[in-house]
Amino acid sequence: MIFKEHVRWEFLKPEEFLVRLAAAPVVYLPMGLCEPHGHVAPFGLDTIKADWLCDEAAARFGGIVAPTMAYHTHETGYHAPWLREVMGDINPRLCALPPHIVLETLLYQFRAFRNAGFRAAVVISGHHGSQEDLRMVAEAFASEFPIQHFVRTDPELVAGEFTGDHAGRYELSQLLAIRPDLVSLDRAHRVESDPLWRFAQNPDVLEASAEEGRAILKASLDAIGSAVNGFAMPAEEPGFIAMEHLEPLWQRILRRQDKWKTKSP
């Protein structure tokens, strides 16, 4: 991944960090994971999309990109039967975490963002399916520690214009626009003969095009831009949140885990 280093928290020195923070106190959190994306695309396609969208958004609309969260929920909730359907018994070489770890981590990521001085957070997940739980955590945090938030998966950004998929026309179009060097469309036919079977590849993958990918990415960035422009930043300087102040909040979220979408199919 070629990061836009001038917008990346981990590449910034304090002087430049504070200049960017003062100009736009917005942080972007890219979320993705490694999971099967067919024979044509790398495991990290979801991460690559999220990184690209966050870097571009920070460069265009201001703000700073937080360290990427490259592990995500899978194997539970709606993903469990889906995985069986597209992978059968084949080892998916997946880097999944259980929902309670991802959601608790997100809660503490929000704490880190607010403590660093951010007044708004944009979370872009390249992995679809757990967004309602991610938003539940954002809302729970913001109800106690005010921060503006916008939490979306990439297909949600373009809903009504484009239809999201998994390792098909939609996702591969984006990758052809972002990193064409990582795409091997000539391997699309391997689903019939390969011991890895379809490896979660969608049958319409050969309809992908860089042109469509650029249109999807432009629409996605427009949606992020509207959200950033619509943030009503809290005016007061937020106070420091100690780690132990989040524990009761996390316990409240945990007590409602029967409602988590990532838990129930």
Ligand SMILES: [Zn+2]
């Ligand atoms: Zn994907």
